[in-house]
Amino acid sequence: MSFDQIQKKLSQYFIEKLESFGPTAKGVDYNSLESQARRFEQLVKVIDSSIPFSIIDYGCGYGALFDFLKTKEWDFEYYGVDLIEEMVRAGRDSHREFSNAHFTSDESEVPPVDYLVAGAIFNIKLEAPYEQWQNYTCQTLARMNAMCSRGFSFNMLTKYSDADRMEQRPDLFYGDPLFFFDHCKRNFSLNVALLHDYGLYDFTILVRKVI
Numbered sequence: 001m002s003f004d005q006i007q008k009k010l011s012q013y014f015i016e017k018l019e020s021f022g023p024t025a026k027g028v029d030y031n032s033l034e035s036q037a038r039r040f041e042q043l044v045k046v047i048d049s050s051i052p053f054s055i056i057d058y059g060c061g062y063g064a065l066f067d068f069l070k071t072k073e074w075d076f077e078y079y080g081v082d083l084i085e086e087m088v089r090a091g092r093d094s095h096r097e098f099s100n101a102h103f104t105s106d107e108s109e110v111p112p113v114d115y116l117v118a119g120a121i122f123n124i125k126l127e128a129p130y131e132q133w134q135n136y137t138c139q140t141l142a143r144m145n146a147m148c149s150r151g152f153s154f155n156m157l158t159k160y161s162d163a164d165r166m167e168q169r170p171d172l173f174y175g176d177p178l179f180f181f182d183h184c185k186r187n188f189s190l191n192v193a194l195l196h197d198y199g200l201y202d203f204t205i206l207v208r209k210v211i
């Protein structure tokens with residue numbers, strides 16, 4: 001199966017989730033609102049919220065991160081980008097009243113920003129071979145890096161999951177945290193943090209370009 005075919009199937013997968021569960025945590029494939037929030041809490045550690053900032057939510061789904069940021073009462077301009085037009089529409093529809101919320105499926109429309117956050121966008125690989133998906137992930141990270149000036153963060157399922165307690169599914173990508181830490185250190189910034197201590201089977205990487 002070619003990469004384009006995998007992308008198409010992946011889009012179909014997320015469209016079906018959205019159709020079944022609507023703009024909710026389950027609609028973007030989380031088990032619960034609680035696990036989505038716990039991951040957001042890690043991702044936003046890259047942000048210096050003491051000053052106003054702009055942020056891209058890369059793979060934004062229906063824009064749950066916007067609502068999360070709003071509860072913090074920070075001063076920010078939000079740009080949600082998603083491959084899937086249906087997700088973008090759901091985000092736009094439910095955030096009409098907020099002048100600082102923008103949604104698009106065309107990443108070339110988004111201005112350069114301070115920060116970029118990508119939550120759970122690499123987890124489902126379907127039939128793609130491990131190496132191919134890891135390469136695709138690295139290419140996407142390079143694009144993400146080019147879109148922000150102060151830093152970015154992302155998370156993914158970890159290869160350090162308990163084999164006896166949790167069977168690893170062949171359609172999911174369990175990334176190697178050490179590989180991605182090393183990749184980010186070598187390619188993007190000297191200031192990289194690996195967070196693997198928040199009680200879920202995944203990890204978060206923060207890449208700070210400005211300290």
Ligand SMILES: C[S@@+](CC[C@H](N)C(=O)[O-])C[C@H]1O[C@@H](n2cnc3c(N)ncnc32)[C@H](O)[C@@H]1O
Nearest residue numbers: 028029059060061064082083084087119120121
């Ligand atoms: C599991 S959902 C997570 C949504 C949101 N980040 C959250 O945490 O609530 C993954 C989303 O990422 C989108 N996505 C995956 N790869 C992407 C890419 N390369 N560019 C833009 N969006 C992407 C999918 O369409 C899907 O809506």
